[in-house]
Amino acid sequence: MNQEIAQDEQANLEICFSLNGSDIQVKIKPWETAVDTLRNRLGLTGIKEGCGIGECGACTIILDGKAVNGCLILAAQLDGRTVETVEGLAVSGTMNYLQKAFLDKGSIQCGFCSPGMLMSTKALLDEYKQPSRDQIINALSGNLCRCAGYVQIIEAVEEAARQEGELQKTTDK
Amino acid sequence: MRSEFKYVRTDSLQECLDFLSAHGLETEIMAGGTDLMISLRGGSLSPKFVLDISRLQEIRSIEKYRDFIKIGSNLTYSELINDTLLARTFPALHVAMGCVGSQQIRNVGTLGGNIANSSPAADSVPGMMIHEAEIMIQKADSTRIEKLEKLIVGPYSNTLTPDELITGILLRPVESNFKQSYRRIARRKSLSIARVNAAVLGSLNDSGCIEELRISVGSVAPTPLRMRQAENSIKGLRPEFKILQEASELVAKQIIDLVGARHSTEYKRPAIAGLVLKCLEDVLLDQN
Numbered sequence: 023m024n025q026e027i028a029q030d031e032q033a034n035l036e037i038c039f040s041l042n043g044s045d046i047q048v049k050i051k052p053w054e055t056a057v058d059t060l061r062n063r064l065g066l067t068g069i070k071e072g073c074g075i076g077e078c079g080a081c082t083i084i085l086d087g088k089a090v091n092g093c094l095i096l097a098a099q100l101d102g103r104t105v106e107t108v109e110g111l112a113v114s115g116t117m118n119y120l121q122k123a124f125l126d127k128g129s130i131q132c133g134f135c136s137p138g139m140l141m142s143t144k145a146l147l148d149e150y151k152q153p154s155r156d157q158i159i160n161a162l163s164g165n166l167c168r169c170a171g172y173v174q175i176i177e178a179v180e181e182a183a184r185q186e187g188e189l190q191k192t193t194d195k
Numbered sequence: 196m197r198s199e200f201k202y203v204r205t206d207s208l209q210e211c212l213d214f215l216s217a218h219g220l221e222t223e224i225m226a227g228g229t230d231l232m233i234s235l236r237g238g239s240l241s242p243k244f245v246l247d248i249s250r251l252q253e254i255r256s257i258e259k260y261r262d263f264i265k266i267g268s269n270l271t272y273s274e275l276i277n278d279t280l281l282a283r284t285f286p287a288l289h290v291a292m293g294c295v296g297s298q299q300i301r302n303v304g305t306l307g308g309n310i311a312n313s314s315p316a317a318d319s320v321p322g323m324m325i326h327e328a329e330i331m332i333q334k335a336d337s338t339r340i341e342k343l344e345k346l347i348v349g350p351y352s353n354t355l356t357p358d359e360l361i362t363g364i365l366l367r368p369v370e371s372n373f374k375q376s377y378r379r380i381a382r383r384k385s386l387s388i389a390r391v392n393a394a395v396l397g398s399l400n401d402s403g404c405i406e407e408l409r410i411s412v413g414s415v416a417p418t419p420l421r422m423r424q425a426e427n428s429i430k431g432l433r434p435e436f437k438i439l440q441e442a443s444e445l446v447a448k449q450i451i452d453l454v455g456a457r458h459s460t461e462y463k464r465p466a467i468a469g470l471v472l473k474c475l476e477d478v479l480l481d482q483n
Binding site for chain 1: 385
């Protein structure tokens with residue numbers, strides 16, 4: 023307990039950033055990673071830490087529109103920026119279309135890679151509405167799935183992009 | 196054991212350089228942080244300060260500088276890959292940058308960081324070497340320009356002093372009749388460190404003989420290298436397969452001579468020769 027308090031006294035750096043649409047203010051230790059802060063201080067346990075060295079992609083978050091490894095970013099670097107995590111996808115308890123496509127296509131087994139996969143997918147589809155299969159593979163190549171469900175994951179991304187495309191057509195009419 | 200440090204971010208390049216001149220010895224510079232964070236996490240580096248330069252706008256532009264194109268050291272791989280001028284002018288480097296890490300790594304990693312880290316296996320370095328890259332280095336009150344070949348002196352080792360910052364990469368564009376190629380051998384496509392990588396640039400003259408040729412090889416020696424002896428051995432000759440084969444075997448021989456025979460030599464010698472041969476074929480045989 024004492025140790026915890028002592029450690030928290032080191033949390034002397036205050037940062038402000040936009041987190042899933044809300045402005046957040048939090049005190050952190052200067053050497054904390056973004057994963058540490060999001061999980062342990064802000065309770066966003068959707069973000070996973072797998073390898074901790076930027077190889078598995080389980081910690082993928084979107085920073086100013088770009089997918090990045092939360093384990094290779096200092097929390098201090100979030101200051102003043104826009105952060106999106108998997109918790110921001112569902113709106114009032116309803117899955118968004120990406121999550122639904124992952125479920126429909128059987129893209130989830132153990133689920134550890136899913137939050138990172140979803141965030142890499144969101145960053146891709148935010149930039150390219152109708153990505154090619156190669157673009158999808160490239161965008162997800164920094165996310166490892168040890169249940170080896172890559173085909174289903176790629177199909178889910180294709181399906182999500184297709185549905186969005188059709189939805190767009192209907193709204194355009 | 197994770198290192199504990201103070202986080203510092205400055206608003207301008209000058210403030211950043213001033214900070215380095217006062218505290219450079221006890222500071223690690225963070226650009227993309229993709230290599231640095233791992234060393235900080237493991238505790239192999241434990242600086243007093245981590246200086247975050249990722250927001251310095253002054254070193255994030257692409258512009259003409261004398262007869263070079265100057266690339267701001269702070270631009271990320273993703274930004275550089277998406278730049279159509281760079282893709283057209285430096286196609287080998289363009290391919291090389293696409294081989295770096297993963298999308299997440301390329302979204303934060305920078306060319307300046309790749310040079311400063313000075314890994315023998317850096318993907319981008321051979322792609323810059325064939326353009327005779329020169330590196331703009333600044334400190335609080337002065338600027339120097341150093342050839343990339345001279346800057347990197349050993350594995351993870353370079354001539355940068357603690358008060359200096361890489362601010363620009365100067366690449367010399369070539370005429371449109373030049374062709375370029377970059378190839379690598381690695382265990383898998385993404386998130387892998389190259390076992391061998393090579394960049395080649397060359398042109399033929401009107402009579403179809405090799406006019407200009409530059410070969411750079413990485414991952415197989417303490418630093419990425421320019422292979423001038425092999426280049427000169429076939430300049431002026433007609434690019435026949437056998438000639439190219441001899442030049443690539445010379446590259447492999449020189450590297451083995453340099454690093455000495457190791458348990459991996461049996462693999463490395465044909466791997467280096469084969470990779471360089473493919474690059475030479477890309478550049479010199481496909482020109483119709």
